[in-house]
Amino acid sequence: MTPTTEDLRGDAPPRGPLLLDPAFLRLWCGATASGLATWSLPFVLGLAVLERSITPTVLGLVLAARTVGFLLAVPAAGVLADRYSRRAVVLWAGLAAAVAAPVIAYGLGRSTLVMAVAALVAGAGQGACRPAFQALTAEVVLAADRRRANAAMTVAVRVTSLVAPGLTALLATVAGVWALLIATGALWLVAGLLPPAGKPSAPTSGTRFAPVAEFLEGVREARRHPWFLAGLGALTAVIATGYSATGVALPLVSRDDYGTEFVLAAATTGYTVGALLGGLLLSRWSPRAPGWTALLGLGCYGLAPLSLVVPTSPLVVIAAYVVAGVGIELFNVPWFTATQHEVAPDKLARVSSLDFLLSYGLAPLGLSVMAPLIEHVGVAPVMVGCAVICFAAPALAALHPSSRSFATGSAVRG
Incomplete structure (x- = not known):
């Protein structure tokens, strides 16, 4: 359905249950997957410490590397998501984090450097997703429905936070930490591939790419x-x-x-x-x-x-x-x-x-x-x-x- 002027201003009434809208459902599932993947990495690595696969010092270094990746990616992703397709930024961010997860698994007990570099990439994927998902929500959801959409997003995150720790600990006894890290990569793959396309981005051909100036x-x-x-x-x-x-x-x-x-x-x-x-x-x-x-x-x-x-x-x-x-x-x-x-x-x-x-x-x-x-x-x-x-x-x-x-x-x- 083509949005009307009232839709874009937010004057139109809500259109009905959001989760019955296929586009929002894909966005909601993708954002939920990214939230679960973001939460799971430190928790799963904490389980690796309990299993003595890594030391607490290694855990601290890996999580610090992830934070650095997040901070480096957030401003760059904001520029890219405004200049190009928000959907494309979500895709590449999800793919980068998806690739990083099995590399972290490979580095368990082998190389702290490999784990730290992969965590840096995973943090960059997490950081790049945040502003891109925010902007993509505004493209996919009509103005009158955005409050309910944002509430649905946060409810999904909180339910995940309640259920996931016990479920993850239970799975760790069966599958092990390595398998859980692979599952984290699969979640990032879902986060990257599932969200729908938003509005076509404004043409940028012929304009000089100046990331600092554009961020300013x-x-x-x-x-x-x-x-x-x-x-x-x-x-x-x-x-x-x-x-x-x-x-x-x-x-x-x-x-x-x-x-x-x-x-x-x-x-x-x-x-x-x-x-x-x-x-x-x-x-x-x-x-x-x-x-x-x-x-x-x-x-x-x-x-x-x-x-x-x-x-x-x-x-x-x-x-x-x-x-x-x-x-x-x-x-x-x-x-x-x-x-x-x-x-x-x-x-x-x-x-x-x-x-x-x-x-x-x-x-x-x-x-x-x-x-x-x-x-x-x-x-x-x-x-x-x-x-x-x-x-x-x-x-x-x-x-x-x-x-x-x-x-x-x-x-x-x-």
Whole structure:
């Protein structure tokens, strides 16, 4: 069906169940496969450490190489996905990661260098997929359906996060780590081959390829949207401080204050369950002030570090993580939907790459700072400081008038 002007502006009503749309179903399955493959590599390599196929040091080096690949690929993929076909970028990114997975398997117990180089390629595939999938979603899904589409994407990710660890551990007892790494490559193959084609890309013949200048065009587009800069600043602050700090502190608190791994496992599961509930809520509910709702949800993450300040009932910690999980999806779904709707379509992948580069790119830096900081000053002061930042950053972002609806009056909408 040819989209109407109302469809493109987002004024038309939703068209019905999205998963009955073959194009969206292919996109949803491809994105889900990429999310599962992204999650599975560190988990499967963790199982390899337990089996003594590799050492914890090798695991750290391999995962660091994957992070480097991700950070190098994200801005380049944003430029390529705006200049050429978003579908083609997803394809080549998926194929690269699919080839890397069996190479990592080959390097197990043989060569750390081989594993690290392959992990670099896998990380590049993961990084290249992120902005390309965001832009491809805007091409495949009509504007009125994008909130539900983004909610469906995140629900799939959260269900996977709940089910996959136990299933993967069970399969490892039967098939082994090597086979699981091959299966990860197969998931990347699905992620690359399955998504549908989007809109034909604008012709680029005769124009000079200048990746730095073109990425800076995306930065200038982002600057046209004050709500985006404010929200990205808040998101980056929360991930670099609260998310990173709790990643270090929760295992320590679970061990030292409660003497059991139960709190760690229950809080982590509670966060995922909360995020799943948040995604389901946003699939049905369209908030009247989506920007303020999103920033309020983002601020809820401050409850996670706050629950770790002093020993309390495990139920308090678990409840805080559940609320934080709900909040993160109250942020994610309106955030992705607004970006797809408000940003100029020919610059969407570059703006999305800036989003992932700053928010997730600074997370490793936050982790590297939080561990020694906690060691020197203690868990409680660091948790209090991170909680204050998690509450304050979204509140400050909400002060700009455009943050109420995550909308810019002069935006070129897709």
